Amino acid sequence: MKGNHYKTIRKIILVSMILVPLIPFLMILGIGYYYFTTSLESSTITRMKRIVEDHGQMIESFLSERKADLDLVIHSNRYEDLIQPEKIAEIFEHLQRNSNAFVDLGVFNQDGIHVAYHGAFKLTGKVYKEVDWFQNVLKQGYYISDIFLGYRQIPHFIIAVAREAEGKKWVLRATIDSFMFNNLVKRVRIGKTGEAYILNADGVLQTERRSGGDLMTKPPDDIQYPAANSGIKSFINTDAKGEKYLFTTTWLKEKKWLLVVRQEKADVFQAPRSATYLIILIMILGGTGIIAVAFFMCNRIVRRLQEVDLEKEHLGQQLIRASRFAELGEMAAGFAHEINNPLQIIKNEQSLIEMNLAELKENGQLKPSESLAEMEDSIDQIKLQISRCADITQGILKFGRQTEYVLQDIDFRNFVPEVIALVEKKAAVHGIRLKQTLSEDTPLIHGDPSQLQQVLLNLFNNAIDAVVERHGSHGGEMEIESGPVDNLKVKILVKDNGCGISLQNSNKIFTPFFTTKPVGKGTGLGLSVCYGIIDNLGGTINVSSEKGHGTTFTIILPAAG
Amino acid sequence: MEKMKLMLVDDEERFLSSIAKLLSKKGIDAVTATSGAEAIEKLKRQTIHVVILDVKMPGMDGNETLVEIKKLFPMVEVIMLTGHATVEFAVDGLKSGATDYLMKPIGIDDLIQKAEEAFEKRQRLEEKIRMAQARK
Numbered sequence: 001m002k003g004n005h006y007k008t009i010r011k012i013i014l015v016s017m018i019l020v021p022l023i024p025f026l027m028i029l030g031i032g033y034y035y036f037t038t039s040l041e042s043s044t045i046t047r048m049k050r051i052v053e054d055h056g057q058m059i060e061s062f063l064s065e066r067k068a069d070l071d072l073v074i075h076s077n078r079y080e081d082l083i084q085p086e087k088i089a090e091i092f093e094h095l096q097r098n099s100n101a102f103v104d105l106g107v108f109n110q111d112g113i114h115v116a117y118h119g120a121f122k123l124t125g126k127v128y129k130e131v132d133w134f135q136n137v138l139k140q141g142y143y144i145s146d147i148f149l150g151y152r153q154i155p156h157f158i159i160a161v162a163r164e165a166e167g168k169k170w171v172l173r174a175t176i177d178s179f180m181f182n183n184l185v186k187r188v189r190i191g192k193t194g195e196a197y198i199l200n201a202d203g204v205l206q207t208e209r210r211s212g213g214d215l216m217t218k219p220p221d222d223i224q225y226p227a228a229n230s231g232i233k234s235f236i237n238t239d240a241k242g243e244k245y246l247f248t249t250t251w252l253k254e255k256k257w258l259l260v261v262r263q264e265k266a267d268v269f270q271a272p273r274s275a276t277y278l279i280i281l282i283m284i285l286g287g288t289g290i291i292a293v294a295f296f297m298c299n300r301i302v303r304r305l306q307e308v309d310l311e312k313e314h315l316g317q318q319l320i321r322a323s324r325f326a327e328l329g330e331m332a333a334g335f336a337h338e339i340n341n342p343l344q345i346i347k348n349e350q351s352l353i354e355m356n357l358a359e360l361k362e363n364g365q366l367k368p369s370e371s372l373a374e375m376e377d378s379i380d381q382i383k384l385q386i387s388r389c390a391d392i393t394q395g396i397l398k399f400g401r402q403t404e405y406v407l408q409d410i411d412f413r414n415f416v417p418e419v420i421a422l423v424e425k426k427a428a429v430h431g432i433r434l435k436q437t438l439s440e441d442t443p444l445i446h447g448d449p450s451q452l453q454q455v456l457l458n459l460f461n462n463a464i465d466a467v468v469e470r471h472g473s474h475g476g477e478m479e480i481e482s483g484p485v486d487n488l489k490v491k492i493l494v495k496d497n498g499c500g501i502s503l504q505n506s507n508k509i510f511t512p513f514f515t516t517k518p519v520g521k522g523t524g525l526g527l528s529v530c531y532g533i534i535d536n537l538g539g540t541i542n543v544s545s546e547k548g549h550g551t552t553f554t555i556i557l558p559a560a561g
Numbered sequence: 562m563e564k565m566k567l568m569l570v571d572d573e574e575r576f577l578s579s580i581a582k583l584l585s586k587k588g589i590d591a592v593t594a595t596s597g598a599e600a601i602e603k604l605k606r607q608t609i610h611v612v613i614l615d616v617k618m619p620g621m622d623g624n625e626t627l628v629e630i631k632k633l634f635p636m637v638e639v640i641m642l643t644g645h646a647t648v649e650f651a652v653d654g655l656k657s658g659a660t661d662y663l664m665k666p667i668g669i670d671d672l673i674q675k676a677e678e679a680f681e682k683r684q685r686l687e688e689k690i691r692m693a694q695a696r697k
Contacts, residue, residue: 337617340644341573344666348579351669355586390666393644 010302017294025286033279037272044268048190048248048261049232055188055196056232056250056259062184063159063254066102066176067142069095070161074172079165082107082172083116092118095174103156103175108134110169119175121152137162137171144255146200147178147216155215157181157206178215182207185259191270194263199225201256225249225258236265322535329532332512336393343389350382388523395525396512409444409560410452412482412492419456420480423464430468432476439483443490443559451533455541456480458526459494459553465517466498466551485556492555501545509543565680566608568592570600570626571615571642583669589676597626604634611679613663613672616643616654624657631658636686638679642667 073091074082081087092105104119112129128134137143137160145157160173185207188196197213198206203225205213213219220240226233226249234248244265249258266273357376360366416438427434460478467476481493501509501516508514510531515524534541539557567584569577569591577593584591592609594600598621600612612630616623627639641654644665654662660679663672 337644340665345576347666348583351583352579
C-alpha cells in the first residue's frame, strides 16, 4: 500500500520532470532544424541555379563568339578569295590565334561540294549536298550541329555560316575542338559529385560526364527534362543507379542543347545533414541529461519523502509512548495515593504495638527473652519497610505530579556551583575529582530551580555511586559541562568515569522502578523523576554509556526568552 | 493550662480508632469523626481546639469541610492530612485557612508535634484576643 503510494508519486514526478523540459526542448530543436535546413536547402538550390545560369551564359557566349568569328570571315571575303588554299590557311591561322577551339575550316559551294579545306583531313572535293547540316545552313544562314562522327569517324561538331552574293551561295564551316568544348563544360565542379554536361534535344550526351557516360551516348537515366524555353529548373530525381540527384537545367538559346548540372543529393545537402547529426547528438545528450537529472531528482525527492514519512511515523510512536508515559504517571500517582492510607494505618498499628510492648515491659509483664528480642526486631523491620514504602510513594507522587512550579530564569554558571556545593563533601569523601566547565555563553533557561536542583542532585548522586563502584575511593572523576547548542538550546552534560551502564539497561533507566542498585538502596524513581521534570520543561535527557568506562548524561533544554 | 482537645476526621475507621488509642496513650484526648458532616456536628456540641482533617473523603471532602469549619468556627485550627501532598493542594488548603499540611503516612510523634504547634498558635491568638478585650 505504502510502497504503491511512493511508486505513484515517483511516476508522477518522473513523468512531469521529463516531459515538461523535454517537450519544449524537442520542439525548439525541431523548429530550429526545420528553419535551418529549409533555408540552407533553398540557398543551396539558389547557388546551383546561379552556377547553371553563369555556365550556360558562358557556353552560349562561346558558341555565339565562334559563330561571329565565322560570320566576320564570310562577310569580309569574297568567294573567289576564300577558295584559295593560301587564303583559307591564312584565315584559319587568324582564327586560331583568336580561339584555339577551331580544328579545321572549309568552304562549300552551293552544290555542297567541299571546294576548299584547311585541316588535318583530306576532305576537299567531298559532296555534302544531301547532308542535313548543309541543307539547314542554306535554309537558316547558320548552323551549329550536334556531336557527330562524320567522314572522319571521330566525335566533333561544326559551326557553319552561309552567304549569298553576286548570284552565288557559299558556306563556311569550322569544326570545333570537342575536347576543348568538353573541358569548357566539364569545368564545373561542385562538392564531391557535382558535374555539368550537355544533352541534345534527343537526350544524347554532347559532352562527357564525369560520373560516366561517353559522348554521343544516351545516359541510362530515365529523366523527364523540362520542356524547351522553360528557363532554369531545379528538381530532384533518381538516376539509373538509384542515387538521388539534384538536377539543375537550362536550355541554351543558341542551340537546342540542355545544360545539366547535377550533384548527388547527399552531397548537396551535406551541411544540413551534418546539422542533422549534430542535432541528433544534442537531442540524445540533452534528452539523456534531462532524463538523468529527472531520475536523480525524483529519487532524491522520493527518498526525502520516505525519510520524512519515517520521521513522522517515528514521532507518532514517540507521541504514543509519551502519552502512555503520562498515563502511567497519573496511574502511579493514584496508586501511590491509595497506598498511603493503608500505610498510615499500618504505621499506626505498628506504633501501637510498639507502645503496648513498651508498656508491658515496663510493667514487668514481659520478661526479656529471645522471642521478645525477635519480636522487637520484627517491629523495627516493619517500621523500616513502611518508611521504604513511603519513600516509594513519595517518589511516584513527585514523578507524576503536575505542579505549578515557580518558573524563573536560571543561569547555569551560578546555579551549577550551588548544586555542586551540596555534593562536594560527599564526593571529596570518595576521592572524586569534580570538574566544572561552564561556558561563558551558556544561555539562560526558564525553569523551576528546585526541580532542576533535584535533577542535578540525582545525576550527581548516581554518578558518585557509579564511580565508587568502579574505583572505590581513588581515581574517580566527575564533570559537568554546560554550553549552547545553538541560540535556542542549552546543553548540560554530566560525565563520570564510573562503572557505566550496559546497553540493555541504558534503554530502561528512565522507566519508573527500574534500578540496578541493591534492594533497599534505590527506589528506581530518581531518573524517571528527572525525565518527568526535563520533559515538562520541554527538554530531553539522554544517556550514553560504556560498561566499565563511564557514563554521560546529556540534557538539552530550551533557552529562555 | 487548658488541655488540648483534638478531633480526627477520616473516613477510615480503623485509622481513627488506632490513632485515638495512640493519642490517649500519649495523654491527648481525641474525638473522632468519620465524615465532614459528623465533624461539624461534633464541633457544634463541644469545644475542640485542633482538627486533623483527611483531604480525600467520600461525600464532603477535606477542603469543603475545612471551608465550612473555618466559616462556623474560625478559632479552630485545622491541619490537613493527605496521601497526596502536592504544592498546589497545600497552597489551596492554606489559602482556605488550614494551619498546616501533613503527608501520610505520618508518625504519631510528628502528628502530636504538629497538633501542639497548632494548639499553641491558637492559645497565643486567644491570649491576644483576651488582652485586647481587657484593654477596652
